[in-house]
Amino acid sequence: MKYTVVITQEQSGDVSAAAPGLPECHVQANSRQEAIQKISQSITDIIRRSEVIQLDIPDAVRSQKKHQETPWNLFGSHPQDPAWGGFFDELEHHRQVEQFEE
Numbered sequence: 001m002k003y004t005v006v007i008t009q010e011q012s013g014d015v016s017a018a019a020p021g022l023p024e025c026h027v028q029a030n031s032r033q034e035a036i037q038k039i040s041q042s043i044t045d046i047i048r049r050s051e052v053i054q055l056d057i058p059d060a061v062r063s064q065k066k067h068q069e070t071p072w073n074l075f076g077s078h079p080q081d082p083a084w085g086g087f088f089d090e091l092e093h094h095r096q097v098e099q100f101e102e
Contacts, residue, residue, distance in 0.1 A: 001047070003019050003021055003022070003043055004019065004020060004021060005017055005018065005019050005036070005039050005043075006018050006019075006020060007032060007035055007036070009032075010028075013030075014028050014029065014030060015028070015029050015030070015031060015032050015034070015035040016028050016029075016035065017029070017035040017036065017038065017039035018039070019039060019042075019043055022043065022046055024046070025039065025042050025043055025046055026039075026042075027039050027042055
């Protein structure tokens with residue numbers, strides 16, 4: 001399995017690593033290599049104690065309300081955000097790379 005990991009050099013000199021696909025998975029370390037080792041172990045620990053299942057949810061249970069706002073607004077991002085264009089450019093690039101790799 002492959003997981004995307006975000007590695008950040010902190011102002012304190014420490015290195016943090018987080019797995020966005022696993023919101024509770026983040027570590028602090030003294031070096032990049034140590035952060036990679038720790039996040040790898042943390043991901044492994046989460047996977048070992050987790051189970052992935054699919055649930056069938058009947059249509060009648062789904063909400064009949066239609067949201068008037070776009071889902072992006074729920075996450076705090078919108079077209080007036082200066083990062084909006086770059087976000088979609090990066091998303092489109094990622095999609096093209098994934099299609100090429102398949």
